[in-house]
Amino acid sequence: MATTDLNIDLLRQICELPGIPGREEAVRDFVREQLTPLVDEVSVDELGNLIGVRHGQGGPRVMLAAHLDEIGFMVKHIDDKGFLRLQATGGFDVSRLPAQRVIVHASSGEQFRGPLNVAGKPLHMTPLNEQKPPTVDDLFVDIGLSADEAREHVESGDMVTLYRELEWSGHNVMAKSLDDRVGIFVMLEALRALDGPTQAEIIAVATVQEEVGTRGAGVAAFAYEPDVALALDISPAGDYAGAPEETAGLWLGKGVGIKAMDMSTISSYPLNLHLKQLARDNGIPFQMEILVRGGTDAGAMQRARSGAPASTLSIPVRYAHTVNETCSPADVRATIDLLALFLEHAHEGDFRET
Secondary structure: OOOOOOOHHHHHHHHHOOOOOOOOHHHHHHHHHHHHHHOOEEEEOOOOOEEEEEOOOOOOEEEEEEEOOOOEEEEEEEOOOOOEEEEEEOOOOHHHOOOOEEEEEOOOOOEEEEEEEEOOOOHHHOOHHHOOOOOHHHEEEOOOOOHHHHHHHOOOOOEEEEOOOOEEEOOEEEEOOHHHHHHHHHHHHHHHHOOOOOOOEEEEEEEOOHHHOOHHHHHHHHHHOOOEEEEEEEEEEOOOOOOOHHHOEEOOOOOEEEEEEOOOOEOOHHHHHHHHHHHHHOOOOEEEEEOOOOOOHHHHHHHOOOOOOEEEEEEEEEOOOOOOEEEOHHHHHHHHHHHHHHHHHHHHOOOOOO
C-alpha cells in the first residue's frame, strides 16, 4: 500500500456508499455529518441538495458544487426466470459492464448481490457474423432467486449499484465512484483546511442528479445566486495505453486540472487567470483542460438567473464511468490546496467580464 497525507479512510467511506441519481440519501446523510462542523448552517433543499453555508465578512458569495450521485441503474423488469432487466441512470460504456458484480438495493432495505451479464448465447458460441456490441437492454442481473422470490423482494424502480471497494493500485487509488465522491472529499477537506474566517461567503453544495443533467446545481444556484462558482469534479485522464496524446486532456500525477471549456461551459477567463496565478505563486501543480465531451455542474451554475463567472477544478481520473476509476492522491492534494487558497483569497479577485 502507498502512503499519503490524505484521509483515504474518509474517501473510502464516501466512495463505497450507494447513491444513483435521485437516490443519494445514504451518501448525503454521511456527508452531512462531515460537513456540519465545517460550516455555520446546513440544510437540504426540496430536490435533495445538501447545502452548507459558511458566513463571510463582506466578500463575494462563492458557490462550490460537487455531486453526490454515481452512475448506476434501476430495476426495470423481472422476467419469468427471476432475472432483472435494467434502466441506466447515467452514461455507461456497456462494453465494460459484462461480468461485473452489482448490488440490488430493495425498497425493504435488503441487498442482493449478483453478476451483471449479457442475454443471449455465450460469446464463444456465437458466430462472428452474429456478434455485436451489447446495449443496456441486453444486460440482466442474476440474484439467484426464482421469479416469485425475486418479485417478492425486488420491484421496479429499486436501485442497482456497481460493487467495488476502494483499493490501492501502486501509487494510485481506484474505486467505483470517484466520480464524483472525490469531488465531495475535496470540498470537505478544503473547508477543513481553512485557517479561520474568510471574507467570502461560502455556499458548499453536495449536489444531486448531476449525472442526468446537472439538475441539483441548477436549483441551488438559482436559489443562492452566487457571485462566482466552482464545480469540483473528475475529468477523464487519457494517459493510458493506446490513447491518442492529442486527446489526452489530463494526465495523472501532473496536478489539478483547471478547465478551459467543456460541452456545458466556457469557463470564465478572469477566474481561470486568478486560479492559475494562485497555483503558480504557491507551487501547486496544475494543468489546463479542454473536455471534448461531457460537462459539470459549472454549466448549470454559470447560467442560473443572470449568470455567474464559473469554472471547474478537475481531478484527473483514468477509466471514468467504470468500476475501476483511478486517481492519484497527489492530484487530489493539489486540488484541495488550490481550492482552499481560492476560498481564502476570493475577495481579491475581479472576475467580471467587463
